Amino acid sequence: MTMQAEAPSAPFKAAPRAIPTEAEIEAKARARLKARRNLVISLRIAILVAVLGIWELGAQTGFIDPFFFASPSGIAEQIWVWMTEGTSQGSLWVQILVTLEETVLGFFIGAAGGIVCGIVLGRNKLLADVFSIYIKIANSIPRVVLGSIFIIALGLGMASKVALAVVMVFFVVFANAFQGVREADRAMIANAQILGASPFQITTSVIIPSAMSWILASLHVSFGFALVGAVVGEFLGAKQGVGLLIATAQGAFNANGVFAAMIILAVLALVMEFFITLVENRLVKWRPVPYSEQN
Amino acid sequence: MSLQAVADVRPPIMPAAVLSPAIELNNVTRRFLTPNGKSMTALRDFTMSVDRGEFACVVGPTGCGKSTTLNLVTGLAKPSAGEVRVMGGPVDGIHKDVGFVFQADALFPWRSVLDNVAAGPLYRGLPRKTAYEKARDWIARVGLSRFENHYPHQLSGGMRKRVALAQTFINEPKILLMDEPFSALDVQTRTNMQDELLDLWSGSGASVVFVTHDLEEAVALADKVYVLTAGPATVKSVYHIDLPRPRVMEEIRYDTAFVEKCRIIWNDLREEVQIGQQRTLETGH
Numbered sequence: 001m002t003m004q005a006e007a008p009s010a011p012f013k014a015a016p017r018a019i020p021t022e023a024e025i026e027a028k029a030r031a032r033l034k035a036r037r038n039l040v041i042s043l044r045i046a047i048l049v050a051v052l053g054i055w056e057l058g059a060q061t062g063f064i065d066p067f068f069f070a071s072p073s074g075i076a077e078q079i080w081v082w083m084t085e086g087t088s089q090g091s092l093w094v095q096i097l098v099t100l101e102e103t104v105l106g107f108f109i110g111a112a113g114g115i116v117c118g119i120v121l122g123r124n125k126l127l128a129d130v131f132s133i134y135i136k137i138a139n140s141i142p143r144v145v146l147g148s149i150f151i152i153a154l155g156l157g158m159a160s161k162v163a164l165a166v167v168m169v170f171f172v173v174f175a176n177a178f179q180g181v182r183e184a185d186r187a188m189i190a191n192a193q194i195l196g197a198s199p200f201q202i203t204t205s206v207i208i209p210s211a212m213s214w215i216l217a218s219l220h221v222s223f224g225f226a227l228v229g230a231v232v233g234e235f236l237g238a239k240q241g242v243g244l245l246i247a248t249a250q251g252a253f254n255a256n257g258v259f260a261a262m263i264i265l266a267v268l269a270l271v272m273e274f275f276i277t278l279v280e281n282r283l284v285k286w287r288p289v290p291y292s293e294q295n
Numbered sequence: 296m297s298l299q300a301v302a303d304v305r306p307p308i309m310p311a312a313v314l315s316p317a318i319e320l321n322n323v324t325r326r327f328l329t330p331n332g333k334s335m336t337a338l339r340d341f342t343m344s345v346d347r348g349e350f351a352c353v354v355g356p357t358g359c360g361k362s363t364t365l366n367l368v369t370g371l372a373k374p375s376a377g378e379v380r381v382m383g384g385p386v387d388g389i390h391k392d393v394g395f396v397f398q399a400d401a402l403f404p405w406r407s408v409l410d411n412v413a414a415g416p417l418y419r420g421l422p423r424k425t426a427y428e429k430a431r432d433w434i435a436r437v438g439l440s441r442f443e444n445h446y447p448h449q450l451s452g453g454m455r456k457r458v459a460l461a462q463t464f465i466n467e468p469k470i471l472l473m474d475e476p477f478s479a480l481d482v483q484t485r486t487n488m489q490d491e492l493l494d495l496w497s498g499s500g501a502s503v504v505f506v507t508h509d510l511e512e513a514v515a516l517a518d519k520v521y522v523l524t525a526g527p528a529t530v531k532s533v534y535h536i537d538l539p540r541p542r543v544m545e546e547i548r549y550d551t552a553f554v555e556k557c558r559i560i561w562n563d564l565r566e567e568v569q570i571g572q573q574r575t576l577e578t579g580h
């Protein structure tokens with residue numbers, strides 16, 4: 001800096017270009033990030049408005065037949081009616097609660113079973129070799145069909161839906177837990193062994209933490225599966241639940257009702273996804289946070 | 296602790312009659328079954344003995360089976376023939392006096408530096424308080440007190456190696472096995488880590504087997520250098536390195552005695568390296 005000030009070459013000094021300070025660079029980068037975020041959000045809103053607008057316009061003008069394909073205003077109205085006046089099978093909140101309970105129960109039982117079985121089989125080569133063929137077979141069966149069996153065996157109550165949700169969740173979580181255990185770093189296990197860890201300590205302090213990212217990844221997907229299990233179970237035969245709501249709406253040719261129930265389920269899934277992400281962030285706080293790119 | 300005093304404390308290399316060697320491999324052969332069912336010999340008729348408190352380096356061409364020797368001493372691998380003895384007894388599972396520093400990063404990424412270093416004592420059933428006190432002490436010894444609560448991914452490669460050293464030394468191993476521990480580090484960091492290692496070792500009285508493909512590293516660190524043949528590995532020759540201790544890594548490289556030793560051993564090693572490379576070119580692995 002001082003060198004430049006003392007330099008005799010006048011022509012170059014004529015146009016002193018301020019060198020931006022660190023703070024200025026940071027402020028600029030922050031502003032750019034913010035501008036980009038705003039752009040993304042406004043584009044998202046624009047797309048939503050455009051799709052809903054075209055749909056609504058089509059329905060109003062008769063280009064899209066609202067009897068078959070519903071309309072945004074009709075769906076909103078249906079949700080409003082359900083919320084304020086209740087559904088044909090009772091209060092909407094009860095329906096949501098029932099479905100949520102089946103989903104969450106099925107999710108936890110299925111996930112716990114999947115994690116335990118995945119770790120046991122992942123740690124035991126003989127068991128893994130023996131059972132892998134059966135798991136492959138069970139995994140290739142379209143499991144939704146089992147819903148019919150569960151309704152016959154467990155009745156129209158909650159148990160059959162929970163069972164279907166468990167089956168849906170179990171295999172996804174199991175496969176990931178198993179893979180996670182298998183991918184655990186050999187050197188890390190050997191290190192723990194030499195440091196003095198017993199097989200049980202190795203499982204709890206090396207295997208499970210290293211399989212955790214795999215397991216958590218599967219939990220995201222499998223909550224959706226649990227929801228599918230519960231809803232399909234209700235669809236096949238139930239006394240309460242959002243799935244039954246869909247089945248009833250279908251029976252009455254009420255397209256608005258089907259879409260309305262769909263939106264309720266989507267909101268449910270998103271809320272639960274949010275909670276799973278919270279748990280995940282707590283469990284894997286040791287993972288590196290990537291630097292955001294500068295430009 | 297003055298270095299001279301430490302050097303005096305370290306037991307001199309004793310004749311075998313007084314104490315059994317820390318590590319003995321007698322005519323050991325180790326065969327593998329490759330996935331396609333062929334048997335491959337990694338070690339053949341391998342004999343080696345490391346006295347208590349002695350620093351032995353094993354050098355040989357890449358892929359000749361150097362690491363196998365270490366796995367045999369830990370008990371993670373069993374010899375196909377011959378005998379492995381540790382502290383006078385046959386190897387039966389993992390010996391509690393053995394410590395191992397890996398080539399790859401073997402720290403637990405989900406544990407902080409403190410928890411990583413405390414892992415050994417906790418595994419071995421020490422009370423939490425004692426284990427963490429000990430861990431803090433060892434972290435201080437490797438100069439990382441400020442980083443106790445950092446996770447491994449927040450540290451540089453050299454710092455992670457320091458944590459690995461603390462993690463190993465905290466168990467006070469009488470036998471220290473090192474499998475090319477510094478090969479992934481840059482040259483300056485490596486020199487620092489070699490000094491650090493010699494410093495930690497000189498206070499411990501442990502016997503070391505240090506596997507490396509870097510001949511200069513071997514000569515600079517060791518009391519004794521084993522040169523292995525291209526695989527299947529067997530001992531080609533043994534050199535005693537009588538350079539005075541304490542040694543300083545930055546300076547020893549320019550010592551004429553050191554350079555001369557390196558030259559002599561390299562003449563021996565070069566042949567094997569050439570055989571190894573020739574074989575790699577012919578077989579493709």
